Amino acid sequence: MIRFESPKPTVDAKKDASQAALEALCPNNKILRLSRSIAFDKNSTDLENELRDRFLAKGRPLRILVDISCMPRSYLSFLCGLGFANDYICRFDCLYSEGQYDMRGSPSPGGPLSIISEGEWTSLQIPYLEASETFPVERDLIVILGGEIGYSLPFIERYEPNRLSIVFIRDGLDPEALTGSERAAYSELTSEPNLMREDFAINDMIGVVAHVWRFCTTDCGRPVIGLAIGSKAQSLALALAALDLDNLEVVCRIPSAYSDRDVEPSGRIFFYGIEDRFEPMSYLPEEPAKLAKA
Secondary structure, eight states: OEEEOOSSHHHHHHHHHHHHHHHHHOSSOOOEEESOTTOHHHHHHHHHHHHHHHHHHHTSOEEEEEEOTTSOHHHHHHHHHHHHHTTSEEEEEEEEEEEEOOTTOEEOTTSOEESSEEEEEEEEEOTTOOOSSOSOSSOEEEEEEOSOHHHHHHHHHTTOOSSEEEEEETTTOOGGGOOHHHHHHHHHHHTOTTEEEEEEOTTOHHHHHHHHHHHHHTTTTSOEEEEEESOHHHHHHHHHHHHHOTTEEEEEEEEEEEOOOOOEEEEEEEEEEEEOTTOGGGGSOHHHHHHHHO
């Protein structure tokens, strides 16, 4: 169980209750305690050590199952890149419990809608998901967009792309319900003259992978930055595409803090099975695989 450090005692109390319930269901468990989720450098080193140690102890690529519902996109993308790029994993299964987000959220100081993040956003280039060319003169941008439009707009504008593709969550955002700075940000974003807009269901990972592939292979010599600031499943699609596209790199946002607001489940749960078909060990059951390694 991955447990991030919490800044508030009230959040710790909620995590204690969840941990106790999970430990009752899974007595054979280990708690991996990490710093606050915004401390990516330290936490990613701890995660890498954990995955590598388990790979070495097993003596073969791992099959892992991850509940991605509450995992920040930066760590989800990192685990995907780390595991497949180093052959630590041969199968990466993901469970995703869809949340019911209050799109009214709460305004942060200055106006933008705050659903789960607070404060200034900084960018993070995800290790193992870099493009082959660094510091390009020109670049294109593909954005997996969520609901915090006011925060997203200045984040997107930093990159000044030649081509811009934005993936919206189908039925996830009602433009007519937006007000104030959020409505202004949406209008400015969707009126970009070079915008190519696509709408996919929140769980449609395959559709997003296909779109990213088409966008990036239109001109394989053009570097593309992929911003993963939307749904978990769609952001995972971006990470998978980057493993196979030399001109695509994945960037996530790190907010100053995450909100302690609870997100209720919608009741819909999705399962994704991602398999490395070039890894022979992924086709063998556990015991024969041990014999094959021996």
